[in-house]
Amino acid sequence: MTDLSADLVLQKQKLREKLRFRRKHFAANLGAMARLAAFRVLPAPLAELLAHHAVIGAYAAWGDEPDILPMFADIAATGALALPHHTARTDTMVFRRWRTDEPLEKGPWGIQQPLNEAxxxxxxxxxxPLVGFDRQGSRIGQGGGHYDRYFAAYPDALRIGVGWSVQEIDAAPRESTDMTLDAVLTEQEFILCGDRL
Structure with missing residues (x-):
């Protein structure tokens, strides 16, 4: 690792800590009712976009991440929703189909995921999900690179980050392996970041 890339990793790590703190306090101060009300209805442009995709990828919220699964209840009921899945901490992330009437289990990272047989x-x-983002589509994740590797393997898949508005920063530091987002959805707005949507 060069000094430049080591500095970038350290910069992202410090920024990640700051943004996690910001997200935690924002979510706590929202109050239970406001937090439950956020991300319950798809904005009109997104609802139209989803109609053109056979399978939608989402995630089960962990910690202070926005809970978006209620927003996709109708899609999940049809079997057209898929969630990330890990068999072990060392494996590659995949997506497995999940319906609202099916159980989720705790994966190796402690995050709820579909069963192995899904x-x-x-x-x-x-x-x-994300820890931080900017309006150019740069995303700061948890640091494991799971989504970036998946996006690199499936570059045609459209990528929409989801976070609270307080997670926005002016410019996220970028590594060569970081994949940009096409848009970001917050509790306040839908931000287009590129020209693929």
């Missing part, structure tokens, strides 16, 4: 899927539109 069908594999390759979503063409993916909603992913």
């Amino acid at each position: 069908s594999l899927a390759a979503p063409s539109l993916i909603f992913c």
